[in-house]
Amino acid sequence: MANLSIQNMKDYLSRSISSLNRNKLNGLIAEIEFRNYINDLNFRDKVSIGGWIARNVGPGSFAHDTVVLFPNTIFPVVDYSPENQLPSPSHGLHTICATFHQLGIKSYFCTPVINMDENPSSIQWHAVQLGVPTQQPYTSFPVELQGFTPRSRRYNFLRYHTDVSAIPEHSIPEEFSKEHLRVAFQNQYLVELSDIDGILWGNQYTYPIEIKEKTAASDRHLGEYFGLDVGPFVKLAFYAAKRGNLHSIFVVREIDNVETRGLINWLFITYEHLAQYASWIPQGGGTNMLGGRSSVVRIPKSEFNVLSERTISNL
Secondary structure, eight states, X not given: OOOOOXXXXXXXXXXXXXXXOHHHHHHHHHHHHHHHHHHHTTOGGGBOOOEEEEEEOSTTTTTSOEEEEEEOOOOTTOOOOTTSOOOOOOHHHHHHHHHHHHTTOEEEEEEEEESSTTOGGGEEEEEXXXXXXXXXXXXXXXXXXXXXXXXXXXXXXXXXXXXXXXXXXXXXXXXXXXXXXXXXXXXXXXXXXXXXXXXXXXXXXXXXXXXXXXXXXXXXXXXXXXXXXXXHXXXXXXXXXXXXXXXXXXXXXXXXXXXXXXXXXXXXXXXXXXXXXXXXXXXXXXXXXXXXXXXEEEEEGGGOEEOOHHHHXXX
């Protein structure tokens, strides 16, 4: 057996996550609860695992090449020995990645091999490109990416001492897998990187999802509204710029207050409507996930729809 315990995963996360403020923690929890809600609506197979989207950097070439990475989640007490056969990605993920491929974005499903029991540093990732017309073999990860700048010297991504005890235990495996894959990738390349909360395989389009937990604010011009940080807004704009079959949605877990976090409803808005109705004047927000002050785009709550079995079926 070659596996990892939850405690080993937590120890790794405490060293890889630079900070875990209340906003970031609530965002992680909202992603978990979103998946539970989607599962309850019997749309489990319509939403992908989370992952990363990365762009190359450098003067004159910044953002000219983009890749998407989806990690296979490492679960405790599961054997990931080198002699085991590598798994086949799901049909749904193949279909989602075909949309990215049509837009010139390479997509990879990454799965781990653990060479030493209870040793995260012994994990070796393997990647297979999805969404292409012919079946591809697994290769060692990070793969060779044309247009991406190799890191010239080692950078210590595991230098923090963050308290991660507030992360729900059942979400540790997914967070650990994403973080370990990120570090493995950034050890190889200099990139601009952002997380993907998930991708919805709709009946009409493919939708990258941005999930946030929010209380509604109020303004005499907009009425009740939700704020979205400029960073995620720009990321949704990137998806829109690609056009084709790729759209995106902003999902809000609306809560009654930030203390008890009682659920009011699950709401969503497509980027097309978000861009149409968002205020042109940004506003200062609270603390962002990195601990700094945020600038938010404001979107009237009245333009959101309830996320339900019927509305999901119409996407």
